[in-house]
Amino acid sequence: MEMNSLYDSLSLIAPELIISVTLLVIVLFDLIFKNNKKMLPFLSTVGLAVALITQAGNLTDGGFAFSPENTPLFYGMLTIDSFGAFFKILVLAASMLIIYFSSTTDEVNESFDRLGEYYTLIFGMVLGMMFMISASDLILIYLSVELLSLSSYVLAGFSKNKTRNNEAALKYLLFGAFSSGLMLFGISLIYGMVGSTNLTALNNFLQTGSINLFTITISLILVFAGIGYKISSAPFHFWTPDVYEGAPISITAFLSVASKAAGFALLIRFIRVGFVSYVDSEGFWKLSEVFDWQLLLVIIAILTMTLGNFSALWQDNLKRMLAYSSIAHAGYMLLGLAVMSDQGVLAVLVYFFIYAIMNIGAFFIVMLIANRIGSENIDDYDGLGFKAPLLGVSLGIFLVSLTGIPPTAGFIGKLYLFIALVDANMIAVAVIALLNTVVSLYYYIRVLKHMYLVKPSTEPPVIKPSFNNLIFVLILAVPTIIFGIYFTPILDFAKQCVQFFGV
Amino acid sequence: MLTEFGKIFVFLIFAMLFVAISIFIARLIRPTRPTKEKLKIYECGEEAMGTPWIKFNIRFYVVALIFLIFDVEVVLLFPWAITYKDYGIYGFLVGIIFLVVLAIGMAYEWRKGDLEWARPKPNIPDLSKILKKKIAQPETIEPSADN
Numbered sequence: 001m002e003m004n005s006l007y008d009s010l011s012l013i014a015p016e017l018i019i020s021v022t023l024l025v026i027v028l029f030d031l032i033f034k035n036n037k038k039m040l041p042f043l044s045t046v047g048l049a050v051a052l053i054t055q056a057g058n059l060t061d062g063g064f065a066f067s068p069e070n071t072p073l074f075y076g077m078l079t080i081d082s083f084g085a086f087f088k089i090l091v092l093a094a095s096m097l098i099i100y101f102s103s104t105t106d107e108v109n110e111s112f113d114r115l116g117e118y119y120t121l122i123f124g125m126v127l128g129m130m131f132m133i134s135a136s137d138l139i140l141i142y143l144s145v146e147l148l149s150l151s152s153y154v155l156a157g158f159s160k161n162k163t164r165n166n167e168a169a170l171k172y173l174l175f176g177a178f179s180s181g182l183m184l185f186g187i188s189l190i191y192g193m194v195g196s197t198n199l200t201a202l203n204n205f206l207q208t209g210s211i212n213l214f215t216i217t218i219s220l221i222l223v224f225a226g227i228g229y230k231i232s233s234a235p236f237h238f239w240t241p242d243v244y245e246g247a248p249i250s251i252t253a254f255l256s257v258a259s260k261a262a263g264f265a266l267l268i269r270f271i272r273v274g275f276v277s278y279v280d281s282e283g284f285w286k287l288s289e290v291f292d293w294q295l296l297l298v299i300i301a302i303l304t305m306t307l308g309n310f311s312a313l314w315q316d317n318l319k320r321m322l323a324y325s326s327i328a329h330a331g332y333m334l335l336g337l338a339v340m341s342d343q344g345v346l347a348v349l350v351y352f353f354i355y356a357i358m359n360i361g362a363f364f365i366v367m368l369i370a371n372r373i374g375s376e377n378i379d380d381y382d383g384l385g386f387k388a389p390l391l392g393v394s395l396g397i398f399l400v401s402l403t404g405i406p407p408t409a410g411f412i413g414k415l416y417l418f419i420a421l422v423d424a425n426m427i428a429v430a431v432i433a434l435l436n437t438v439v440s441l442y443y444y445i446r447v448l449k450h451m452y453l454v455k456p457s458t459e460p461p462v463i464k465p466s467f468n469n470l471i472f473v474l475i476l477a478v479p480t481i482i483f484g485i486y487f488t489p490i491l492d493f494a495k496q497c498v499q500f501f502g503v
Numbered sequence: 504m505l506t507e508f509g510k511i512f513v514f515l516i517f518a519m520l521f522v523a524i525s526i527f528i529a530r531l532i533r534p535t536r537p538t539k540e541k542l543k544i545y546e547c548g549e550e551a552m553g554t555p556w557i558k559f560n561i562r563f564y565v566v567a568l569i570f571l572i573f574d575v576e577v578v579l580l581f582p583w584a585i586t587y588k589d590y591g592i593y594g595f596l597v598g599i600i601f602l603v604v605l606a607i608g609m610a611y612e613w614r615k616g617d618l619e620w621a622r623p624k625p626n627i628p629d630l631s632k633i634l635k636k637k638i639a640q641p642e643t644i645e646p647s648a649d650n
Contacts, residue, residue: 006593027607031614 009065012080015055015088016130022047023123030116037115041103044119045096048126052092059085062501064136075198079136079273081501086349086494087133087265094258094356095126097476101364102250104469106371107159118158124151125254129262136273138187138197141266145183145230148262149176152255156247168246175229175239183226189219199273206288207277213290220291227270230263233334234304237327241311244323249370252319253363256326257356264352268337268345272500283342284424297338302432305331309439318366318376321443322359325402328440329355335433336417339424342498347420349494351413354401354483358410361476362398365391368473372463378447383456385448388463390470392451394477399444401480404437409483412490565617572608 010017026043033039064076099122102108108118128148135141153176157169191197193215194205205211228236244252271293276285287293308328315321333355336348368391369384370376385392401408414437421430465473483490505513544551579601587594612618 024604024607027611031610034614 005067008063009076009078012061012063012065013078013134014058015051015092016127018047018051018054019123019127019130022051023120023127026116026120026123030120037112040115040119041099044099044122047123048092048096048099052089052096055085055088055092059089059496061085062499064501065134074200075196077137077140078131078134079269079501080134082497082499083269083345083501084134084265086497087261087352088130090261090352090356091126091129091133091258094254094261094360095122097360097472098122098250098254098258100472101253101360101367102248104371104466105248105250105367107248108250111159114158118155121151121155122254124148125155125259129258132262133265133269135266136199136269138190138199141270142180142184142187145226145266146180148230148259149180152251152259155251156243156255158248158251162246164246165248166246168243171239172243172247175236179226179229179236182222186219186222186224186226189215189222193219199270202274203276203288206275206290211290216290221296223270224267224296227263227267228300231260231267231330231334232327233300233330234307234327237304237307240327241320241323244326245317245320249319249363249367252323253360256323256363257359260326260330261352261356264333264337264348268348269500271337271340272345279342285340285342287340294338294340297334298426298429301331301334301338302429303331304328304334305433305436309436309443312440312443315443316378318378318381318447319363321378321447322362322366325440325443326359328436329359329402331436332414332417332433335429336420338429339420339426341420341424343423344420346494346498347413347416349497350416350487350490353490353494354409354413354480357476357483358398358401358408358480361473361480362395362402364473364476365395365398368465368469369463373461378450381447381450382454383451383460384463385451387460388465390473391463391465394473395451396448397477397480399447401484403441403444405441407481407484409480409487411484412487416491569612569617572605572612576602576605 022044025047026040029043030037030040058080060082062081064074064079066077067075068077099119102118102122109115111118125148128144128146128151131140131144132148135144153169153173156172157165159165160169187197190202193212194202194209196202196205206216225236229239232240244256247255271287272285275287275291275293277288278286280286305328308324308326308331312321312324312328315324329351333348333351336344336351338344339347366376369381369388373380385396397408401410404410404414418430418433421427421433550557580598583594583598583601587598590597
């Protein structure tokens with residue numbers, strides 16, 4: 001590679017470089033000041049904030065980074081565009097919230113001498129996600145998925161003296177290793193056919209080359225298995241409840257928001273760059289006729305949300321319930337992608353933005369309550385609503401928003417999703433999604449019933465969160481309401497970002 | 504003319520021949536005094552047959568990790584050392600950055616005490632006492648970690 005082009009590429013990945021440097025700084029800081037763990041969250045937040053500001057400044061930048069020698073420029077390993085910028089901003093902002101979240105979680109702070117590793121590994125995850133979001137080369141896709149996975153395996157088993165925690169980490173590792181093996185097999189099949197690992201090359205091949213339909217179907221299903229595992233879509237979702245229940249709650253929240261966002265960005269880019277032959281005047285994508293992505297995604301999406309919602313009905317542990325609920329939400333968002341249009345992707349972006357806020361909020365309150373009463377069981381929530389009014393009301397807001405009832409932000413997310421579905425004449429699918437929403441109402445509202453209507457058998461403890469924690473709850477709860485009424489800013493921001501560079 | 508895979512095939516043949524010939528020559532000139540231990544399969548000093556649920560010494564992993572750092576280093580530094588001059592100062596800096604990251608990994612291991620082979624002796628509990636205790640009051644099932 002020419003040194004000049006390498007230098008240009010480096011300026012395109014400035015946020016990633018900042019994250020990498022911060023990672024090293026945290027490791028060194030932890031080695032030098034062994035007993036000063038108070039500074040670690042602060043350092044991490046500063047690093048993430050600088051990366052976030054850099055990324056927000058480069059919102060409209062576009063380019064291909066790291067094109068291998070002797071290939072056209074658009075065969076870059078990374079594609080930098082505003083679609084990627086949206087997801088990177090989402091991931092960075094979510095990580096900042098999670099850093100504060102972690103610093104107040106008892107489960108994490110118990111292991112004092114390993115805190116340095118905790119924040120380092122979080123940065124490993126962030127780095128993996130950011131590369132995953134812009135990767136446009138199969139090798140880099142695999143590499144970044146592995147970077148993300150390896151860090152999250154360790155974090156899922158972070159509080160290692162709990163049996164449940166070890167179980168979570170081991171299950172996560174076994175499922176992850178298997179599905180990444182499947183994905184690698186699919187990638188090798190694609191490489192065998194196309195002769196290149198680049199997604200643009202794949203697209204060119206599909207439009208001109210002679211194609212063995214059977215091989216390409218097998219290889220795409222295998223690649224989808226790897227990505228489907230990351231976004232926990234059925235039938236690759238079996239690890240989700242156990243891992244989400246066993247992992248420290250801050251990591252659970254992180255996995256359910258940021259890791260899933262990166263997986264979706266990867267899936268959208270994979271389909272958009274690799275398979276769309278042209279986009280018609282109304283923004284609908286015309287796919288190369290080798291593989292029916294729409295059919296696959298609709299089936300998977302319906303399966304995912306139905307399984308998620310119906311399994312959540314039986315859960316008494318709130319972490320586990322939220323895990324199934326996050327599976328169901330992955331199903332809704334897959335529907336947005338299945339529309340195969342710019343409008344559908346817009347709906348996914350809006351949905352993700354809102355989902356991140358309300359899901360982190362719900363997990364944060366479950367954590368605050370678990371810190372005090374040491375349980376996430378729904379029976380221990382009896383009568384809590386009156387003892388901790390602000391937490392109760394905020395949890396109510398988040399849960400109502402997760403259901404998608406106006407005037408909360410969750411309603412706006414679902415609204416745009418359904419509009420996109422109806423515009424594409426997918427009425428039957430929209431009706432199934434709507435019925436699923438009704439089912440989800442039961443298990444979200446059941447928590448509120450326990451908090452406000454069930455008479456507690458013993459006097460519930462008074463929960464007084466600290467001032468900082470209250471502010472944090474308000475930072476998440478107020479937007480959940482405001483964006484339900486005044487949602488133009490999110491919409492404009494997302495509209496600006498549905499742009500893929502070079503396709 | 505050999506294709507690229509043909510060259511690999513030649514490599515493969517040579518590798519197999521090398522092993523076969525060296526074993527054959529060794530057989531000709533070595534004395535033969537087999538014992539039970541010598542006839543066993545060699546597996547780094549571990550018992551080769553039996554249940555896999557045995558405890559390994561944790562130091563094996565530490566040594567493996569430390570080895571990995573230097574192994575990866577060498578694999579990447581050889582090609583770098585040959586070509587970095589073609590790329591001027593940038594080529595040099597790329598290698599230096601790589602070495603700095605590796606050095607941080609090394610510093611991490613050092614600071615965390617993984618380079619010290621002789622660790623303080625663990626306080627080994629008296630096995631017979633524990634057994635007696637267990638027979639007297641069998642262990643109840645651990646409550647789940649929920650609480």
